[in-house]
Amino acid sequence: MAETVKNTKITLLGYILLGLLQKQPQSGYDLRKLFATTPLMNYSDSPGAIYPALRRLKKQGLIKDKITKGNSLRICRICHLTSEGLAVLRKWLKQPVTQLEIIRNVDLLLMKFSLMDEALGPKRSLSYLKSAEPLLAAHLTYLRTFLQDKGPGMPLSGRLALDFGVRSYDTLLQWIRDAIIAYAKSPKPNHS
Amino acid sequence: MAETVKNTKITLLGYILLGLLQKQPQSGYDLRKLFATTPLMNYSDSPGAIYPALRRLKKQGLIKDKITKGNSLRICRICHLTSEGLAVLRKWLKQPVTQLEIIRNVDLLLMKFSLMDEALGPKRSLSYLKSAEPLLAAHLTYLRTFLQDKGPGMPLSGRLALDFGVRSYDTLLQWIRDAIIAYAKSPKPNHS
DNA sequence: TATCCCATGTAACGAGTTACATGATTCT
DNA sequence: AGAATCATGTAACTCGTTACATGGGATA
Numbered sequence A, B: 001m002a003e004t005v006k007n008t009k010i011t012l013l014g015y016i017l018l019g020l021l022q023k024q025p026q027s028g029y030d031l032r033k034l035f036a037t038t039p040l041m042n043y044s045d046s047p048g049a050i051y052p053a054l055r056r057l058k059k060q061g062l063i064k065d066k067i068t069k070g071n072s073l074r075i076c077r078i079c080h081l082t083s084e085g086l087a088v089l090r091k092w093l094k095q096p097v098t099q100l101e102i103i104r105n106v107d108l109l110l111m112k113f114s115l116m117d118e119a120l121g122p123k124r125s126l127s128y129l130k131s132a133e134p135l136l137a138a139h140l141t142y143l144r145t146f147l148q149d150k151g152p153g154m155p156l157s158g159r160l161a162l163d164f165g166v167r168s169y170d171t172l173l174q175w176i177r178d179a180i181i182a183y184a185k186s187p188k189p190n191h192s
Numbered sequence C: 001t002a003t004c005c006c007a008t009g010t011a012a013c014g015a016g017t018t019a020c021a022t023g024a025t026t027c028t
Numbered sequence D: 001a002g003a004a005t006c007a008t009g010t011a012a013c014t015c016g017t018t019a020c021a022t023g024g025g026a027t028a
Helices: A012-023 A028-037 A047-059 A083-094 A099-104 A106-120 A122-153 A156-185 B012-023 B028-037 B047-059 B083-094 B099-104 B106-120 B122-153 B156-185
Strands: A063-069 A075-081 B063-069 B075-081
Touching (some): A012 A047, A012 A075, A028 A075, A099 A106, A106 A122, B012 B075, B012 B106
16 A cells, blocks of 8 residues: 555655654645744745645645644644655655765755654664765765875865865764764663 | 946856856866866766856857867867956955855855955955854854754754754854965965 | 735746767777 | 767756735734
């Protein structure tokens, strides 16, 4: 039944919406507020992006909405995941980290991680972090050697920008290592 | 003559191409190689993006191309900036840093900086960094207080992701401060 | 009652993605 | 001679941007 996961195309925004709805059923406006007033604000809160995205997900059977009257008297389309939606979200989150993600979409990495906990459980989150570490270290090495080799011939601004890249990925690597420790510690490591 | 800077719309990729062409006249393929094999690889090297972008810039009179035979015998469209192109690039780089750039497009900040040196000179680069610092510090404060206020009620993964955000912006702020020092030092500060 | 915020939508437009296509040239 | 690379292009498709529109409920 709910085993068949269709291979319809879903955009990044679509997945993010699925992840946020999995945490808590919400209206489109609630989601917009998340993008407008929380640290998620690096994503766009444009209604022209979010409402059409929700409609697509609905048409694909990944979410359903229920018109309710919230704490106020206004009507409100509260969206929630279907079992297919949850399956699709899980499938997405289970995909292994790729080098390309490391290079092009670092913040996607973080986004996935922060959604993973509730959708797949802490164990998966931990292994996700562990699997990302070597890829990250590899890219950091690449940047470092590039800076060493080509740096001297570059203008100051280029060298500095590259140096920022190195620092940036170094920060991420350090964070991952700390997060691994925090994760291995927090939910009792032996039990369940 | 070359004073009139038209207000045609140019995409981010367009500006980046202008910046790279200002550093050195190149062919589309050369530019693609930059995006494919250097730390610029966080941008796409898709020909379906680059060649149309170049054509647009050409149509807008911002670049011209010269068909030459490089070191090899193959033909090659070497693109170079026109004076209008340089003016447009300069105008773009002169725009003050906005809070939205800080939040949504950190790497754009770095991109602009690394192009600025050759297009506007080191003095402008320095003042660019200086102007970015307070905006950056403000956002960092926002993230820190958010973590303090809402952190305890968040799941571990959310807290960790937010913590990464803090570290990330902290790294940038530290880099900016170091870069300011490096810049103020490197080209003789008193003379010319 | 006027104005703001809530809450949802819609339409035009452009640019990037993906995938394919084309020849010439160098390498093996 | 065949394969890989150089070098440029094109076409369909789709999503996000921008801007506008709507109407009920809250607030002053």
